Amino acid sequence: MKALKWLLIVSFLFLTFTDTATRRASAEGFADPITTNAASIVTDQLVLTMGSVNMVHNGKTYKSAQPVANIAGRTFLPFSSIAARYGYAISYDAQKKQSTAKSDKHELVFKIGSGYAYRDGVLTKLTGVPYISNGYLMVPLRSWGEMADSSIAVVGKTITLKWSTVVIPPKPTAAFEVNPTEIYAGQTMVSYIDHSTNPTGMPFVDERWEGRMDVFPDPGTYVITRQVEDTNGVWSEPYSVTVTVKLPNQPPVADFTTEKSQYRIGEEISYVDLSSDDENAIVKRTFTGNDKVFFEPGDKLVTLVVQDSHGLTSTVTKAVTVTSEVLYTKDEYYRLNTKVGSNFSIDPASVPKMPSIGYTINSVPSQMVRSNSPETLLQEGIAYEAQLTGQVRFMFHNVNKIGYPVKIYLLATNNNSTPVNVNTSSIGVGGPDPSVGNTAMASTSRYLTSIGSNPAPRWMTVRPHQTIEILPEISKTPLKLNDVISAYADIYSEQELQFHVVVVAAGKNPIAELPNLSVMPRDGIHVRGTFNNADRTIDINDTLGDTEQRITLGDKTIDKYLDGIDDTTGELQYNTGNFGTLYRLHLPHVAARTLIALNPRGGIYTGAFMVNGQVVTASLMNNTQAAVLYRTGNTEESVDFVFTLAGGSNLPIAMTFLPLPELRW
Structure with a gap:
């Protein structure tokens, strides 16, 4: 119970x-x-x-x-x-x-x-x-x-x-985003990005919108509201977004003017952009025909196209009148106005007609190693080796055709019974890079910059019977197939060391591989060897620039090639082109208002010169171009050049001295 x-x-x-x-x-x-x-x-x-x-x-x-x-x-x-x-x-x-x-x-x-x-x-x-x-x-x-x-x-x-x-399961949330945030009446196509969520994980089966439009016809404030329903039949609370619709965007107005209504031949034109936009949102301005200077008379059509941030554009074309009066000829204008390091056009036939300035070369006791043969690397091995002591400049110039990434190392072996101290100072490396011109310009400009900065030597000690890497700068990055490397480095050894230029696959230990490597055969075209008297000074005391004149470098007649020895074979070698030789050219008397420009006579030339302490690069494709190296001012000047002829370039080269025209207004 x-x-x-x-x-x-x-x-x-x-x-x-x-x-x-x-x-x-x-x-x-x-x-x-x-x-x-x-x-x-x-x-x-x-x-x-x-x-x-x-x-x-x-x-x-x-x-x-x-x-x-x-x-x-x-x-x-x-x-x-x-x-x-x-x-x-x-x-x-x-x-x-x-x-x-x-x-x-x-x-x-x-x-x-x-x-x-x-x-x-x-x-x-x-x-x-x-x-x-x-x-x-x-x-x-x-x-x-x-x-x-x-x-x-x-x-x-x-x-x-x-x-x-x-x-009661939680309600879904009907969140959404209106895109873009800037909306223009009658112009902007609006999209709605769904951010709705449902804590239950149930999908949505229905929705309700109020105020939604793909294009809003009129400016003003609009409220857009949405609700969503899930499969449980539960509706979300209304979710609203307020958007402000702006007045229709107006296209920009392209306009420009010039300071004058007419210009003379060879007179610089200043273009003043007067374009406007209702939102001050011009994002692109494209001129065509707006040459800075013209060398033929007539009406020159100049066009300006401007585009705003919404893609609307406007175009204007105006005529600039060039009279037949001449302020500067084309040659005069570019001699006056081409920037240092930039090129201007020159009549290639005019350069050989300029009087050639004779000079005497003074050799300075020095050593230089040129490791350039084989220039095209086809196998791993020893590219060059020599017993050296004292100050030595190394030059490297090679391209990888082995078929896989390799590295080039400079190793030093101490065959003495006592330690040997060795240092590196000025260094310039170009590449690895598939372009020969890029590596030549980079290596010479960096080497000359390094000389100008006079870096403190970096000392190392090589113990008896030890081999160490001397120049990690050249082995830092592997050479991929077809990559070129060009480099210069100053090295000083207190006692004799055996130097090895070693090429091995990236990832291999060059010191461990050294005993198993053989010396590569020369390619029969390029140069390798050890050369003495590899620093040269040239002093020209004549006044230069009163008339058009030239100095020819790398011609093997006045600037005769160095002779040396291939230490791997004992054969006599000539330093063809004198690449790796360091020149110091002193010109105590360069006339006022003289343009010093470089003109290649053998083809492509890419390199660098240090002019009065400033490094200037030159990239010339043929003898129709000249690169501006320096301009003297209104008084006579002393000009000093330090340079080395760039590997991978063609010789000879002509350094021209061109009187500048008087300034005209």
């Missing part, structure tokens, strides 16, 4: 709660067609054991603050632990000595020593009086179950609490 009685009580409590929950859902709007399908009822189960701290909530075990207690036939539960399992937040009012458990459904208030409690503000009689056990509030089981809408089942020492909760 007792079991039947308990079964009836439990059934009554559960049915009462289910009916209450259903009525509450209806009262709170859960019966609305939009949300009914989304709502669900979740049942929780909590199993307790008399005298135990174990709490099994939906199959997972937790520990309570105090064990379940039985006092005078009534069961008490630890308030904080039971409330946590139900998802209630608890608080304590010390002044009133009451504890509160609060959720989104109920607020339950218990007071120590009181037989009454409040449920949602309504006074409720308890089945037992709450008390403190080891600092924790204990509340009666039956009263908790009734106040928390739970069913209670007791079998032996096992107590089972069950309660149900109506769960």
Whole structure:
């Protein structure tokens, strides 16, 4: 009979709660067609054991603050632990000595020593009086179950609490972005980038838009609103974006003027851009026909096209009138105005007609190693080796045709019984690069720059019978197939060392490979060897520039080739082209208003010159071009050149001295 009685009580409590929950859902709007399908009822189960701290909530075990207690036939539960399992937040009012458990459904208030409690503000009689056990509030089981809408089942020492909760899944969010942010009435095509999310992971099946347009016809402020619906039938809250639509963008207006209405032949023209835009957003200006100077009379059409940030363009064409009056001829103008290091056109037949200035070369005791044969590398091995001491300039110029990446190393072996100190100072490396011209120009300009900076020597010590790498600058980067490297380096050894120029595959240890390498055969065209007297000075005391004149370099007649020895074979060698030779040219008397320009006579020439301490590069494709190296001012000047003829270039070259025309207005 007792079991039947308990079964009836439990059934009554559960049915009462289910009916209450259903009525509450209806009262709170859960019966609305939009949300009914989304709502669900979740049942929780909590199993307790008399005298135990174990709490099994939906199959997972937790520990309570105090064990379940039985006092005078009534069961008490630890308030904080039971409330946590139900998802209630608890608080304590010390002044009133009451504890509160609060959720989104109920607020339950218990007071120590009181037989009454409040449920949602309504006074409720308890089945037992709450008390403190080891600092924790204990509340009666039956009263908790009734106040928390739970069913209670007791079998032996096992107590089972069950309660149900109506769960409404979170709504989706209908976020979106309007693109672009700048919108022009009647012009801008608008797109809408979806950023909607759904915490349930359900896809969207429908959407509602208000105010959406692909093109807004009129300027003003627009509000665009969107809602989305997921497969549970749940609609998001409306999400709105406000956009400001600007007046239609106007195209820019292209316009320009010149300082004068007419110009003479050879007179520089200044173009003044007067273009405008309603948003001041011109992003591109393209002139055509706007030569800085003209050398034929007539009306010259000049066109300017401007484009704004929206792609709209405007074009204007105006005529610039050039009269037949001559301010400067073409040759005069470019002699006056071509920048140092830049080229101007020259009549190639006029250069040989200029008087050639004779000069005497003075050789300076020095050593130079030219490692240039084989110029085209076809195998790994030793490109050159020699026993050297003192100051030596090394020149390297090679192209990789081996078929895989390689590195070039300069190694030094000490065959003495005492340590040898060695240093490097001025260095210039060009490449690796597939262009011969790029490497030649880079190596000579960097070497001359290094000479001008007078770097402190970098010392190394080679122990007896040790081999070390001397010049890591040239082995820093592998030469890929068809890559060219050109380099100059000044090296000083206090005692004799055996130097090796070694070529091995990238990744190999050159010192370990050295004993197994053989000397490469020469290619029969280019030069390798050790040459003495490899520094040359030229002093010309005549006044230069009063008339057109030239100095020819690298002609093998006045500037005779050095002779030396290929130390790998003992054969006599001539330094064809005198590449690697360092020249110092001193001109104490260069007339006022003289242009010094370089003209190649043998073909392409790319290299560099240090002129009065400043490095100037020259890149010339043929003898119709001349590169400006220097201009004297309004008084006579002394001009000093330091240079080395660039590897990979053609000789001879002519250094011309051209009187500048008088300045005209």
